[in-house]
Amino acid sequence: MICTGCSCLCDDIEFENGKILNACEKGFRHISGYKERRAKNIVNGKEVDVDTAIDKALEILKSTKKAVIYGLDTSTVEAQRIAIKISEKLNCYIDDNSSFCLGEFVEAILKKEVPTSTLEEVRDKAYVILYWGTNPYHSLPRHMSKFTYYPRGSKRNRGYDEDRFLVVIDVRKSEVAKLAKKNARFIKVENDIELIESFLKAIEGKASKYDVAGILREMKRADFNVIFGGLGLKYGLKGNYSYLYNLIKKINEFTPLFFIPAGFHSNMRGFNETLFEEVRAINKFSFLEKKSSPSFAFSELVKNENVDVAMIVGTDPLSSLPYEVSRKLLDMKKIVIDPRETITAKIAEVSICSAFSGIETEGEMVRSDGIRVKLSPIDKSEIDDVYIFKKILEGL
Amino acid sequence: MRLTKLMKFEAFIVVARISWEQKKAIIYLNPEFAKKNGIREGDVVSVIKGERKANFRVKFLDTAPENGGMIPNSIYTSYLLDFNTFKNFRAYIEIVEEEESKPEEIVDIIMNKK
Ligand code: SF4
Numbered sequence: 001m002i003c004t005g006c007s008c009l010c011d012d013i014e015f016e017n018g019k020i021l022n023a024c025e026k027g028f029r030h031i032s033g034y035k036e037r038r039a040k041n042i043v044n045g046k047e048v049d050v051d052t053a054i055d056k057a058l059e060i061l062k063s064t065k066k067a068v069i070y071g072l073d074t075s076t077v078e079a080q081r082i083a084i085k086i087s088e089k090l091n092c093y094i095d096d097n098s099s100f101c102l103g104e105f106v107e108a109i110l111k112k113e114v115p116t117s118t119l120e121e122v123r124d125k126a127y128v129i130l131y132w133g134t135n136p137y138h139s140l141p142r143h144m145s146k147f148t149y150y151p152r153g154s155k156r157n158r159g160y161d162e163d164r165f166l167v168v169i170d171v172r173k174s175e176v177a178k179l180a181k182k183n184a185r186f187i188k189v190e191n192d193i194e195l196i197e198s199f200l201k202a203i204e205g206k207a208s209k210y211d212v213a214g215i216l217r218e219m220k221r222a223d224f225n226v227i228f229g230g231l232g233l234k235y236g237l238k239g240n241y242s243y244l245y246n247l248i249k250k251i252n253e254f255t256p257l258f259f260i261p262a263g264f265h266s267n268m269r270g271f272n273e274t275l276f277e278e279v280r281a282i283n284k285f286s287f288l289e290k291k292s293s294p295s296f297a298f299s300e301l302v303k304n305e306n307v308d309v310a311m312i313v314g315t316d317p318l319s320s321l322p323y324e325v326s327r328k329l330l331d332m333k334k335i336v337i338d339p340r341e342t343i344t345a346k347i348a349e350v351s352i353c354s355a356f357s358g359i360e361t362e363g364e365m366v367r368s369d370g371i372r373v374k375l376s377p378i379d380k381s382e383i384d385d386v387y388i389f390k391k392i393l394e395g396l
Numbered sequence: 397m398r399l400t401k402l403m404k405f406e407a408f409i410v411v412a413r414i415s416w417e418q419k420k421a422i423i424y425l426n427p428e429f430a431k432k433n434g435i436r437e438g439d440v441v442s443v444i445k446g447e448r449k450a451n452f453r454v455k456f457l458d459t460a461p462e463n464g465g466m467i468p469n470s471i472y473t474s475y476l477l478d479f480n481t482f483k484n485f486r487a488y489i490e491i492v493e494e495e496e497s498k499p500e501e502i503v504d505i506i507m508n509k510k
Contacts, residue, residue, distance in 0.1 A: 319471035
């Protein structure tokens with residue numbers, strides 16, 4: 001079975017005598033707890049059957065010209081494709097969590113602005129492995145043990161303390177930073193831009209605020225190095241993504257360095273790639289204006305009261321978005337489609353219970369490095385995102 | 397009466413994902429920072445950011461930042477923050493004789509303050 005607990009999409013989950021094997025604790029909870037706290041089909045506070053809830057959702061969607069479809073990062077690629085068709089038919093906005101998560105990094109990769117690679121290549125070849133603004137211990141628990149630092153690779157077969165050089169950059173000494181002992185460095189960063197400047201100065205042989213010359217020396221020793229960039233890096237860059245991409249380019253002039261985003265929902269990259277295939281934009285897209293814009297991000301649309309209906313899929317904006325956004329959610333009609341009961345569903349006009357992708361429904365997802373993975377569910381639910389979206393699309 | 401109950405401390409707080417399920421409002425304080433400021437494990441502290449505040453039960457964690465603590469991504473952090481301070485922020489904390497915040501209380505505040 002494939003675990004859809006995070007964007008590692010581990011493919012080695014097995015079952016033996018009722019036990020779940022190989023999953024991390026996060027994956028174990030995700031798989032074993034899928035029957036708990038399920039959403040209900042509700043219309044205006046009353047429990048109804050699923051088709052009545054879908055009919056009400058349709059009625060709301062047909063009644064507006066200012067809708068947004070938001071979320072979809074735990075839906076399969078097949079479901080995401082239909083959701084995009086619904087947006088097109090409604091001439092409305094579509095966005096996912098990547099607009100405040102790691103969308104910019106995925107976009108740079110899809111537009112080939114930064115060199116990237118796969119986790120298998122990292123396992124086999126990587127020497128310097130740099131985690132920047134991410135703590136996989138919690139967000140991607142098996143990243144290091146299954147794919148990157150710990151496994152012996154075909155070209156890195158002497159074990160991690162000899163054949164890998166670990167670098168962790170974080171604002172605190174996280175669990176992963178504590179591993180930075182032998183053949184490793186931890187940099188406690190206060191300002192990511194200054195750290196990038198330090199790298200650039202070190203390339204020119206100049207002294208700088210952060211002592212990074214040793215890391216560059218290690219990179220030069222190898223023919224494969226990788227940066228895993230997380231949310232801490234994204235927010236640390238304060239919008240200056242080109243600083244990072246320029247640094248990667250500069251380092252690539254003397255040694256190969258790849259970039260892979262790290263730490264997001266199981267199929268966020270799938271959403272980005274699916275939308276990109278359709279409209280050459282990865283998120284915050286308006287089918288009415290036929291373009292993507294920062295002002296079309298879900299949070300901006302809600303904050304600026306530019307939409308009056310939101311169809312929210314597999315995400316909980318009332319608990320995950322800042323107050324300035326969440327308080328404005330009250331002013332609009334909300335259709336929530338989710339396998340799990342959420343706080344947003346409690347204040348929604350319509351709540352529809354869907355299935356857990358990968359556990360109860362098959363399909364495809366895209367791993368954080370862009371590898372496509374076919375899901376192999378252990379249960380079957382007739383009512384999944386594909387069923388719900390198809391019904392909505394047909395009804396429009 | 398503990399003297400530290402009357403004081404406010406400035407803290408650097410990181411917002412982080414954690415892999416175990418997190419429903420309660422918990423702040424993981426760096427043990428040294430907490431002890432220096434007279435905060436004990438199990439205390440409830442108010443985290444005050446501008447006009448907004450939420451109450452958290454204190455646990456100690458040595459991977460929390462030296463000059464403050466760590467709060468898991470949750471409705472509580474979303475309520476306190478904006479996009480400029482989404483991953484880390486500075487706030488005041490004070491010990492309170494109240495319970496930790498509940499999700500419903502935050503929802504009520506959000507709904508009433510609109
Ligand atoms: S690392 Fe992620 S995908 Fe792998 S078992 Fe854990 S939660 Fe599941």
